[in-house]
Amino acid sequence: MKVNLSNSSTNQVKQVKVGFSWTVFFFGLFPPLFRGDWKWFGILLIINLVIGIPTVGIGAGIVNFVFAFIYNKLYINDLLASGYVASDDTSRKILTSKGFIK
Numbered sequence: 001m002k003v004n005l006s007n008s009s010t011n012q013v014k015q016v017k018v019g020f021s022w023t024v025f026f027f028g029l030f031p032p033l034f035r036g037d038w039k040w041f042g043i044l045l046i047i048n049l050v051i052g053i054p055t056v057g058i059g060a061g062i063v064n065f066v067f068a069f070i071y072n073k074l075y076i077n078d079l080l081a082s083g084y085v086a087s088d089d090t091s092r093k094i095l096t097s098k099g100f101i102k
Helices: 022-027 030-035 038-052 058-081 089-097
Strands: 002-007 012-017
Touching: 002 058, 002 089, 012 058, 022 030, 022 058, 030 038, 030 058, 038 058
Parallel strands: none
Antiparallel strands: 002 012
């Protein structure tokens, strides 16, 4: 399920998926890079390098698998903290039911 978030100061609207991130599962650190989410791209890059090099890539695969479960939640929380709000009632209801907003 997807929610629409808008920022009134920049007039940007973003559609964000809630739940498991299949893109992070299959492509690792590239989704944060392409979304311009520099903070989580850097964190994931460092973790992948630190864990992936000694384990010849196996550890990086495990990190990406775990991160796929939490990335969309982290991304939505960062957007909400930076001034984005739910654009419509359906998005607001989804965010409320998932515990993002009260």
